[in-house]
Amino acid sequence: MAQPTQGNTIHNVPAPPCATLVALYHPTIQIPIFRAYKPLIFGKSTFQPFHIDETQSLEDKHFSLLVCLDEIERLTFRIRDLSKQGTFVNGLHASNTKEVRYGGFITFGTTPLKGSPALVLQLRKQSPAPQICNEFRIGKIIGEGGFSVVKLAHRHCTDTKFAVKVIRRCNLPGFSDDPTQREIDIIRAVKHPNIVSIIDIFQDICRHYVVMELAPLGSAEDLLKERMHVDQSLVRETARNICPALQCLHRMNYVHRDIKPANLLLFSLDPPLIKLSDFGLARKLAGGPLFQSIVGTRSYMAPELISYQQYDARVDIWSLGRTLFSLLFGIDENLNKLPLLPCDLAKQVLMGMLEKDPEVRWSLEEVLQSQWLEEEEEEEEENEEEEE
Structure with a gap:
């Protein structure tokens, strides 16, 4: 395999679902939930392909679900009712945003127990970007920052050591000025023997993975x-x-x-x-x-x-x-x-x-x-x- 050079194409890696909405009494309803930068809207059209009678009472825009990372980088799921009929999380009305955890119940209707069968959130463990794992073995943390960690990495084919900066992508809906992309663009534009070089770049929907030279003596x-x-x-x-x-x-x-x-x-x-x-x-x-x-x-x-x-x-x-x-x-x-x-x-x-x-x-x-x-x-x- 050729040695990557500074300025390689960014690898956009499809992320696996981070959770699934499953209908408790209708196992055919399994809706994968992917990380997004804005709330996901659920309503009648979401469930029409499953031809389940109980879902006909849902409104066109019944509830929203926002998937985000909290301050300790834990996935959280936030439900908000958008309907006149009502959306309940574990029996509590989601008129204001409610957090629902894995295994939590979401029900619909004018009361918590009335309406269609509950949907249950179940987690499918999120894996790191698979393409970077095909080329590098990711090891221990060697540095930490406010929005990133730096990990030791070994290239599979040569066992050469590198540093991988794993950076959380911005959670804010509509956020277009990506600071990580700006940093990458600057390092690519300004090439100097005393400026650290980028070896390769990977990204998925949640994180950037920036492979850089490893400083063996630290900072x-x-x-x-x-x-x-x-x-x-x-x-x-x-x-x-x-x-x-x-x-x-x-x-x-x-x-x-x-x-x-x-x-x-x-x-x-x-x-x-x-x-x-x-x-x-x-x-x-x-x-x-x-x-x-x-x-x-x-x-x-x-x-x-x-x-x-x-x-x-x-x-x-x-x-x-x-x-x-x-x-x-x-x-x-x-x-x-x-x-x-x-x-x-x-x-x-x-x-x-x-x-x-x-x-x-x-x-x-x-x-x-x-x-x-x-x-x-x-x-x-x-x-x-x-x-x-």
């Missing part, structure tokens, strides 16, 4: 938890790796808006290879400053973003400066410690990146051309000459 945040702070030489290399990635992003008019240690992935420490990840909050500049929405991780947000001012790509420079500071001093340390930095060259760069006024703030080019970053390059060249 810079993981490194901080292990060491409390990072050597200045590695912090310098972090700036050397991430600044060009951000330059590439900004040249294409994208703003990341969530630069922080957790989004810097470590692929190697010798030589250092660090990549920028998680473009879920990234946006494209449309010829001017971005809107005033506050997004990101608060302790890494630029001052103009927090204060509801219009902002542009320079917020990423402040966030990267704050990230480099966290690597040097520790993740929870206050910026007041910056003057204590013993290296004047490092202090100069970080103070330039953390300038409150974006008009005065250092550019990425200034950071890359700073004496702090050039200093170690000169030392490395001298060491190589000595070894020769």
Whole structure:
């Protein structure tokens, strides 16, 4: 099998039904329920093919059923009566939305016990997207976010390890601006050796499955938890790796808006290879400053973003400066410690990146051309000459 490359076609995988409506006294009535983004409407026409007399009293639009995921990603089923005759869930009138669980009874009529035989919800266990399972063996969780989990995956044919980001698709009816698709589009458009690559993409009606490069050493945040702070030489290399990635992003008019240690992935420490990840909050500049929405991780947000001012790509420079500071001093340390930095060259760069006024703030080019970053390059060249 050929190795997938960045930019593959998204695999739309038909999802199995997540439940079935079964008529208690008429087993021929079995209606599969699929996940949808808007309520499913049930009425007389739904049951006409079964030729059951008891269903003739149903109205054209008798009740709606919404299938969604709750805050812990558990499937829930919500019934709402749309009729004059009445819809009951376990004997309770569903005039307002009622949750019905697997095995719950839905009856119709003017009283809970009057009308057609009850319909019973039964669950058919939802399986993951079958096509991804044909190509990858999905393993343990290696990371978690608000709307996603990252799992370890092995390709069947080579046993190569990858990371699979499993992202819940939006529950809101009529939601068209899919943030996951936007993230995928950005990573595909902005190709750089220090930006994490997408290997393949799968999706079904409930979730996206984004197969990405696996960072064997985790994130810079993981490194901080292990060491409390990072050597200045590695912090310098972090700036050397991430600044060009951000330059590439900004040249294409994208703003990341969530630069922080957790989004810097470590692929190697010798030589250092660090990549920028998680473009879920990234946006494209449309010829001017971005809107005033506050997004990101608060302790890494630029001052103009927090204060509801219009902002542009320079917020990423402040966030990267704050990230480099966290690597040097520790993740929870206050910026007041910056003057204590013993290296004047490092202090100069970080103070330039953390300038409150974006008009005065250092550019990425200034950071890359700073004496702090050039200093170690000169030392490395001298060491190589000595070894020769």
